[in-house]
Amino acid sequence: MRVAFFSTKSYDKISFARNADSYTHEFTFFEAKLDRHSAVLAEGHDAVCAFVNDQLDKQTLKSLKEVGVELIALRCAGYNQVDLDCARNLGISIVRVPAYSPEAVAEHAFALILTLSRKTHKAYNRVRENNYSIEGLTGINLHGKTVGVIGTGAIGKAFCRIALGFGCKVLAYDIYENEELKSLGVSYVTLDEIMQQSTILSLHCPLTPDTKHLINKNTLEKMQDGCMLINTSRGALIETKSVIRSLKNGKIGFLGIDVYEQEEDLFFQNRSEEILQDEQIARLMTFPNVLITGHQAFLTKEALDQIAKTTLDNLSAFEQGKVLENAVK
Ligand code: NAD
Secondary structure, eight states, X not given: OEEXXXXXXXXXXXXXXXXXXXXXXXXXXXXXXXXXXXXXXXXTOSEEEEOTTOOBOHHHXXXXXXXXXXXEEESSSOOTXXXXXXXHHHTOEEEOOSOSOHHHHHHHHXXXXXXXXXXXXHHHHHHHTTOOOOTTOOOOOOTTOXXXXXXXXXXXXXXXXXXXXTTOEEEEEOSSOOHHHHHHTOEEOOHHHHHHHOSEEEEOSOOOTXXXXXXXXXXXXXXXXXXXXXXOSOGGGBOHHHHHHHHHTTSEEEEXXXXXXXXXXXXXXXXXXXXXXXXXXXXXXXXXXXXXXXXXXXXXXXXXHHXXXXXXXXXXXXXXXXXXXXXXX
């Protein structure tokens, strides 16, 4: 397969090269994000390989079809960026990497939790400045806390196991209950109950019309004063303006996010020389109890290798006319 690879970063090239030995696919790596303007770059390729913030809307899909693209190989799990109806009508197949290392994301969620709960980001800076004062660094124990998990699929499950290991009481909400988690001691409750009872709430469900702004003015009112909210899933699960209000009045005591509602034109780029135009993320950054990472929860060597392997297998399956096990339906 000739594959046009969009939104390329150095770590993509390295992980695909490391895993490409037994495959014959040819890649053209483009740094450009895939959108209606850059789609023409795919001319002469059978497939495109796209990532989370590439825009696969109607116009882009039509342009890709016109230049001969038959397959979109997403190198991510989520597919909310694709107009699936349009792809189906155009006869373009979509494949993805359904699970590549749930532990990578679950562990990053815990990195956010531990940094916020023990203020290690502040301690790091202080000690480097020869300041060994521990005033203002009082943290909270995780042991014995009630942790709520919304979405207990691959990542949510890995997260629950870690939380149980810390000695937390783990509550879960999902449209499907997982028997294995129940046998480990996780209790499924209603959405209202998880909001009311969780001291720490971590989001692991996909972004769908049902889950968009799951965390909003009304649901925030139900949450405990001073609670911790963690989002490593998709930015739009959270209504940012309501969360800012809740940070101001203390309803949210800690916020850790790896994803952001308006991340599309912001993340994955070095913008250190630019003036920040996004007022909401600028406001979020002013809170001492907010920790933001730029969509890096997936970024471990193990996850990148699995993403490359599954993507290469998806391309081979399509080339050989096999059933596409990882097709997005
Ligand atoms: P998954 O499909 O294995 O699990 C998702 C779970 O959410 C399922 O159990 C599903 O039943 C549940 N769910 C669906 N709709 C729901 C609803 N309305 N309310 C409650 N639960 C609902 O997916 P996963 O691999 O665990 O990934 C979860 C999400 O994590 C992905 O959709 C993606 O957006 C995000 N993600 C982020 C990163 C990152 O780097 N930050 C990396 C990978 C995935």
